[in-house]
Amino acid sequence: MALAKDYDSVMGRSNEIQKKALGLDYEKYESGSIAFDYEALMKDTGYTLDEITKIQSRTAVGNTPLIELRNISKLARKYAKPGYGARIFAKDEAANASGSFKARRAACAVAHAKKLGYKGVIAATSGNYGAAVASQAAMQGLDCIIVQECYDSNGVGQPEIVEKARKCEAYGAEVIQLTVGPELFYTFLSVLEDTGYFNASLYSPFGIAGIETLGYEIAMQCRERVGKDPDMVVCTNAGGGMMTGTARGLLKAGAVDTKMVAASIDLTGLSMASDKQFNLKSCTTGHTGFGVPYATDPDHSDVPRSAARPLRYMDRYVTVKQGEVMYMTEALAQLEGIERGPAGNTALAAAFSLAQELPEDAVLVISETEYTGAGKHIQPQLSFARDNGIEIKFGNPTEEDKPGVNVVLPADPGLIQCHDADLHHFRQSLIRKAVKKAGGVTPTDADLQFLAEETKTDVAFVKETLGL
Numbered sequence: 283m284a285l286a287k288d289y290d291s292v293m294g295r296s297n298e299i300q301k302k303a304l305g306l307d308y309e310k311y312e313s314g315s316i317a318f319d320y321e322a323l324m325k326d327t328g329y330t331l332d333e334i335t336k337i338q339s340r341t342a343v344g345n346t347p348l349i350e351l352r353n354i355s356k357l358a359r360k361y362a363k364p365g366y367g368a369r370i371f372a373k374d375e376a377a378n379a380s381g382s383f384k385a386r387r388a389a390c391a392v393a394h395a396k397k398l399g400y401k402g403v404i405a406a407t408s409g410n411y412g413a414a415v416a417s418q419a420a421m422q423g424l425d426c427i428i429v430q431e432c433y434d435s436n437g438v439g440q441p442e443i444v445e446k447a448r449k450c451e452a453y454g455a456e457v458i459q460l461t462v463g464p465e466l467f468y469t470f471l472s473v474l475e476d477t478g479y480f481n482a483s484l485y486s487p488f489g490i491a492g493i494e495t496l497g498y499e500i501a502m503q504c505r506e507r508v509g510k511d512p513d514m515v516v517c518t519n520a521g522g523g524m525m526t527g528t529a530r531g532l533l534k535a536g537a538v539d540t541k542m543v544a545a546s547i548d549l550t551g552l553s554m555a556s557d558k559q560f561n562l563k564s565c566t567t568g569h570t571g572f573g574v575p576y577a578t579d580p581d582h583s584d585v586p587r588s589a590a591r592p593l594r595y596m597d598r599y600v601t602v603k604q605g606e607v608m609y610m611t612e613a614l615a616q617l618e619g620i621e622r623g624p625a626g627n628t629a630l631a632a633a634f635s636l637a638q639e640l641p642e643d644a645v646l647v648i649s650e651t652e653y654t655g656a657g658k659h660i661q662p663q664l665s666f667a668r669d670n671g672i673e674i675k676f677g678n679p680t681e682e683d684k685p686g687v688n689v690v691l692p693a694d695p696g697l698i699q700c701h702d703a704d705l706h707h708f709r710q711s712l713i714r715k716a717v718k719k720a721g722g723v724t725p726t727d728a729d730l731q732f733l734a735e736e737t738k739t740d741v742a743f744v745k746e747t748l749g750l
Contacts, residue, residue: 285475289464292472297586303474303481305398308586316720317732318587320594324530327491329390331534335495338389341421342379344495348503348647349374353617354630358637361696368513368640370633372648373500376622380417380449381410381653383496383524387484388414390492392422395480401425402479406470406584408432408443409567410625410652415482416455426455427479429470433461434560441666442566442624445657462560470584484523485580485588493527494534500647501535511537513644516636518628519544519599520572522580522592528649529595541597545632545700546573548601549685562686564604564667568628573599574703578711581719593705593712593737600700602631603679605691608660609698610634623654624663635700664689709737710747717748725750 285291292299301307306326311319329337338344351370359367378385392415395403402425405415412428419426428450433439439459447457458473460466474481483489497515504512515532517524529542547569552559554571563569577599580588607624610631615621629648637646656662664674673688678697682690692698713733717725725733725748733744744750 287472289468292468292475295475296471299471299475300481300585303479304483304486304585305480306486311587313728315723315726316716316729317726320591323587323589324487324491327390327394327487329491331494331498331531334390334491337393338386338492338495341389341418343385343389344378345499346377347374348372348500348507349620351614351618354613354634355637357613357617357695358634359642362638365642366638366640367642368637368644368646369508369642370637370646370648371504371512372620372630372651373496375496375626375650376653379421380414382414383493383650383652384411384414385417386492386496387411387489387523388418388482388492391415391480391482391486391488392418392424394488395482396422396424398480400478400480402427402477403482404429404470404474404477404479405482405484406466407484409446411484412455412457413446413449413453416450416453419455420453425479426453427458427473427477428455429458429466429473430460431462431466432459435461435557438561440561440566441657441662443657445655449655462555462557467584481584483583483585484521485583485585485590487589490523490527490530490589493523494531496649497528497531497533498535499531500528500649501532501537504645504647508645510645512540512647513640514541514543514636514646515649516543516545516629516633516646517649518568518625519546519577519592520567520569521576521583522573522590524649525592525595526590542595543598543600543632543636544573544592544596545600545602545629546570547604547607547628548683548701552685559686561666561670562672564663564672564689565607565624565628568625570601574708578708579715591736593709594735596705596738599703599705599708600632600636601703602628602635602698602700603683604685604689605679605683606631606698608664608689609692609695611660613695620651621654622651623658624660626651631698632700634695634698709739709743712737713744713747
């Protein structure tokens with residue numbers, strides 16, 4: 283008998299569909315309460331760091347250059363107090379086969395799908411990950427379908443997202459383009475069920491394990507280049523995979539004292555699920571609209587348990603403005619001769635400010651750059667913003683920026699200032715949401731310890747948050 287394909291029926295079969303499409307039984311990691319065995323989930327990928335490195339090396343992924351941004355570092359020192367202004371390095375992930383760090387995730391996920399005998403892979407993404415999965419599927423001989431949230435209800439798509447669709451299609455993938463809203467996850471599940479393909483999710487343990495090589499390489503390259511571990515690594519933060527995987531790789535390399543900083547574009551007030559507001563954001567990823575909800579509630583992704591759990595590893599969370607990111611994108615091109623896309627430059631904008639807090643001998647690494655293309659340049663993005671009623675001007679982004687109303691380019695580099703988000707509040711939010719999702723149960727000792735690990739705090743903090 284044919285299965286019912288209406289929205290409620292498909293969503294009701296979500297866990298069953300995902301279990302079959304991942305080859306993982308998530309129930310084995312559950313405790314029946316709040317805690318689950320995160321490290322067992324990661325271990326069950328079945329791959330060591332060395333094995334993942336070999337998988338990636340076969341498909342032109344990994345071992346990317348670490349580039350010192352000498353001119354940008356010099357500029358930052360002009361605005362720092364004497365003796366301050368860290369050396370800024372960028373891990374050039376645009377050198378990966380598909381042009382972004384997400385090739386690391388995709389190489390591992392697609393290789394695992396092939397190992398298990400799946401004929402194809404599917405990913406739900408409007409971004410670089412779709413291109414990465416499509417690229418790896420082409421290399422490894424699997425079919426590929428990308429489900430992409432692309433348009434508002436008037437059929438208007440952002441140039442950056444449309445650009446990425448073209449890239450996926452160039453690799454031979456089928457791209458299903460949808461309007462913003464709940465139909466994305468429904469369509470994704472429905473197609474998974476119909477095809478029997480592998481769920482090459484951003485948030486599976488295979489995807490996160492693939493990024494660990496990035497953190498490991500950063501540590502090893504810093505030791506070779508400057509004789510020490512990086513003092514700080516800045517990661518653009520959206521779904522949390524970059525922060526999670528990079529930090530885990532650094533820890534596996536023994537870089538236990540490196541400070542991990544997440545950076546997102548401040549789009550406060552814009553809802554990512556709003557059709558009306560979908561085209562009012564001038565950057566499609568790396569912003570607070572994804573970064574904050576995924577940090578405080580990791581498990582609302584397309585797998586039963588997300589392996590991207592950024593608050594476990596985050597020492598600091600900062601935000602920058604849209605105009606600051608666009609300014610630094612131009613600065614990277616004109617001062618360093620490196621033309622890269624805006625997502626990775628979110629971390630660069632933050633790093634320009636953060637470097638001024640650190641001494642001159644400190645080493646600050648931006649964990650990624652990404653490829654750029656026709657729709658990813660800042661010029662088409664600014665033109666698109668203007669066409670949608672957004673004011674473009676020069677000024678002071680800190681004082682004048684209003685997401686959905688304007689994009690304020692800094693009138694002077696000294697006006698680029700990252701701002702600390704309330705990490706204390708985010709940690710408390712995760713703890714309270716986890717208890718609420720478990721039905722308001724009284725946490726066990728194991729639950730309290732788990733929540734402390736989830737938030738990089740301690741049991742006393744968890745108890746205080748819950749009033750215990």
